[in-house]
Amino acid sequence: MIKGNFIDNLPKVYGIYTGGFLAFIIIMAIGEQMGMSKYAIGVCFVAFTVFIYALIGYLSRTAQADAYYVAGRQVPTVFNGMATAADWMSGASFVAMAGGIYFKGYGYMALLVGWTGGYVLVASLLAPYLRKFGCYTVPDFIGTRYGGNTARLLAVIVLTVASFTYVTAQINATGTIASVALDIPFEYAVYVGLVSILLCSMLGGMRGVTWTQVAQYIVLIIAYLLPVFWISNKMGAGFFPHFMLANEVARIGELEQQFGIIKNSPENLAMLKEATKVEPGEAKWVLSGITKAHSEVNATPWKFISLAICMMAGTASLPHVMMRYFTTPSVKAARKSVGWSLFFIFLLYSSAPMLATLSKLSLMDPTLPTGIIGKSIAEVEALEWYQNWNQAKLMLVQDFNGNGLLELNEFFMGGKAVVLATPEIAGLPYVISGLVAAGGMAAAMSTADGLILAIANAISHDVYYKIIDPKAETAKRLVVARVLLVVIGVAGATVSAMGIKQILGSVIWAFDFAMSGLFFPLVLGVWWKRANKEGAIAGMALGLLSGTAYLIYLEAYGGAEILGIGQATFGIVGASVSLVAMIVVSLMTTAPNAATQRMVDEVRVPSGKSILGKQH
């Protein structure tokens, strides 16, 4: 059936894979009709998909450095686009983004604009030039362009700080999904998640991760789009929701007027706190109420723009994204590939607001059979889906005013529930919920793999090989790389099993850290020939330090925000300091030598040999 080499057959291979996955969904649907239990369906979805990823990981095993670090530089543009999209869209994007839009509206949408706009910077400022450079990792570029071990080491440190913040959240997400689907305690489920993640990356490195990420993208996009289209059609909102929900958005506006968006009083919130009290060690409730209008502009321009800027600059500096463009066959392909990445991301991101709209309307509109606002509390509490999600601690009603009817400000829901519960509320079969679990797992696993690999590769290639033991043989280097992969994975899983995620803060901080330390050293490395080693060292060190210091000032000392820069946007402080430090120090010290200047000239021309050799 399949002749010739693997790369030429990619469309066929993944076509068969997609067909097989759709067939699997249909078999599960038939199984559900024939009385298969919900638990069995959930287990099948997660186990089947993880098994396939592990198989791909095994088939991609390699003993070559360029295959392990950059997938042999032969990943075609469209497939690299899919892999990047999976790499990029985390468990949080998949599970929490629609919920964020549902509760926070416009203010949250800055993340959508930022997480897509960043790719314009990637395509125009960085990716093609770093590809021409021929580096294996992002610190590899910094180390070679500026020269010296200090710059290289600092880049590794910034990369590790940013990526580790991010990776614990991803391992945590795989653990949560595995614990629900397989019905095992979270402390063990985290390690089940970790093993699945490592199965994809350990044997094949970047090559294994690339081909599993493509497979994971296919699963996650089907799992996201199918319910959105199905719900929209079932509600009669329009067969193509993206173009046809204007009336629904307007209707939510009317209902918001009718019910009134009321901020709960302190007494009400105290009642809520009482109702959601848990014993120590028990899982906590995660709930929000609707306090913001759906489609109105509810944030100041600066609040919106500053958040968007941070996410854009952070996107362009996060190494696990950048290193995906090292795997394309040419500079030209790297540029195109960024376009494809964003296209595949766009498919999901543009659907999240539609899901939020459908979910909100289905709960709010009293004329719809699923509407609960305005119904009696007793009636809502008797609903089967309400009881399920109440048990999962993701839904709660409270009768604050004691009138026996559910008001808009008396209904609370977890952000995750928008993606997880809406199919059930809309009356879709359970097979869709199983599919969504598999999609969430794929999203979290693919991002975790990319991040763990980015950290492990930076330490094994830049610290071990380039600094500690430059004479190491390939076999030894790859052993070190794999050991590090396991060590970092276990460290991430341990941190997330201990539940100290709160200490590490939010995923958004990863973008701010990356932006603080790496954005300007990377960009100026290509675009400003005069930038030198001393400048880059100052830029990275002072950028990371000042950003972190400002964050500590805000979080630990409760300092007042300066210029409206909050904890989510501390990267603005870091990056500004980094830029100034880099320019001032560069100009105060000697210009880079002729060889370095020539290197920058060569990087700017797509044709010709890369700066670093194919194997290095």
Add this chain to the structure above:
Amino acid sequence: MSKQEQHWEKSRGLLFITLAIWFVFSIGIFLFGAEMNEVTGPFGYPLTYWFTCQGSLGLFVVLIFWFANRQEKIDEEFGFSERGDD
């Protein structure tokens, strides 16, 4: 001016145009978010709302492909394009 310098000058020009368009749709329009939202945009959505869920996002996709094509043309013009397929 050498061929290489001319090539870089043109590439830089393209970068500035690309970044200008990017700036308008990622930052510029959101300075007027509240005013713009009063206007009905494509498909009947409020205009700012539409930009945040589809408009800006889709535009970035198109912008990157446009940029990639233009840059390829510049590379070809100066004979700097890579041989072989992508």
